[in-house]
Amino acid sequence: MVSSYYYDGKTEPDVSHKLAFNWRKMLFSIIFALVLLSWCFGFAGKLINYYNLLAEETYLSQEEKRLYNDIELLKDEKQNLNQDWYIEKLAREKLNLAKPGEVLIKVVPSENP
Secondary structure: OOOOOOOOOOOOOOHHHHHHHHHHHHHHHHHHHHHHHHHHHHHHHHHHHHHHHHHHHHHHHHHHHHHHHHHHHHHHHHOOOHHHHHHHHHHHHHOOOOOOOOOOOOOOOOOOO
């Protein structure tokens, strides 16, 4: 065996240094691929988390708008509760009360349409 890098045609070339280099290259490639793969999985997890947060933000902004609308309705009802006509309306609708001398008529829907 000759330890030169050139093949002179008479003896077998020594390729052990090339094989060792290929193993190092293969080991480096495998480690690099594993690091890259773990980075991709980490990035995919962050991406999924990002889209979940976007969906939650949309839901919460819609919920906020709904709650502001509810607040406005409650403010209106609070103002109306100070008026006699509204109290009378609620008493008639919710409690089925009537003024003295009035007759209540309750309509019951039929079972067969």
